[in-house]
Amino acid sequence: MFRFAGKVAGKDDLMMEEMQRLTYEDTFCFLCHKGVRCFTECCRDLDVVLTPYDIIRLKNGLGIGSGEFLAKYTGTHTGPNSGLPVVNLRMSKNAKQTCPFVTEHGCTVYNDRPGACRSYPIGRVAVKNEETQKDEEFFLLVRESHCFGFEEQKEWKVKDWLKDQEIGTYNRMNDLLMEVISQKNRAGKASLNEQEQEIFYTACYDLDRFSTLTHIKDLPENCRIEPHTVEKDTELMQFALKWISATLFGD
Ligand code: SF4
Ligand code: SF4
DSSP states (O other), X not given: OEEEESOOOOHHHHHHOEEEEEOTTOEEEOOOOTTSTTTTTTSBSOOOEEOHHHHHHHHHHHTOOHHXXXXXXXXXXXXXXXXXXXXXXXXXXXXXXXXXXXEXXXXXXXXXXXXXXXXXXXXXXXXXXXXXXXXXXXXXXXXOTTOGGGGSOOEEEHHHHHHHTTOHHHHHHHHHHHHHHHHHXXXXXXXOOHHHHHHXXXXXXXXXXXXXXXXXXXXXXGGGSSSOOHHHHHHHHHHHHHHHHHHHHOO
C-alpha cells in the first residue's frame, strides 16, 4: 500500500512529467518565487487530495467551521482502491479551473496550504512493509514541463527542503490516517456501507460536527468547547482516527 503526497498536474502535463526517486540526502535544484515566469501557473486544474490535517489547518486559517469549509471548497468521492471517502480541493468553475485560493499575488492560504502544495516538487511515498509491518518512505522529484522553478540555481537536499516547507507535522498526521487504512486492510473490510461511509467522513473530515456527537464516549472534553483551534482539532483528530479504527475496523 502506498500514498503519493503531491500536487497532481493536468492531464497534458502528466504526459510530460518525469519522476526521479530520491532519498533524504539527495539534492535537486529548484526555487519558486514571484519572479518566475510561471508564477501561480501550477495552481490550476489540479487534483489535490486533502487529508484530515490539511482541513484542520485550512479551516482554522480561514476562520470557518469544517462543515462550511467542506461545502464551499471540496468535493468527495469513494476511493477506487480504498473504498473510503476521499476529499479533494474543488477547483473554481472558470476557464482555467484555478484553485479557489490563488490570486495574481500568489496563494492566499500560504501559511496553511495543503501538504501536497508544500512538498511540491517533492512527492513522498509512504510504504507499509507487509513482512515487517514497518513504515518505509522514499521521495519522488516531480519534474513538470510548465514549471520553470527547475531553472533556478538554488540547490536543496531533500531533507532541507522538507524542513523549509514545514512538512514534518503534515507527514506525521497523515501517517495516522494511513495506519487506519492499514487496519481496514488487516480487518479484510473491502468496502463500507452508506452509514459507515458517513461515519468515516464525519470523524476524519468534519471534525466540528464530530465534536458535537454526544454518544461518543471519552471524547476529549476541551474539544467540545468552542473556539476550535489547530491544537484542539489535532488532538480531536487523533482521537477520531483511533475511534474509527475501533468502531469500523475492530482494532
Ligand atoms: S492552496 Fe495555494 S499553493 Fe495550493 S494550489 Fe491553491 S493557491 Fe496553489
Ligand atoms: S516555479 Fe513551479 S511551483 Fe513555482 S509557480 Fe512556477 S510552476 Fe508553480
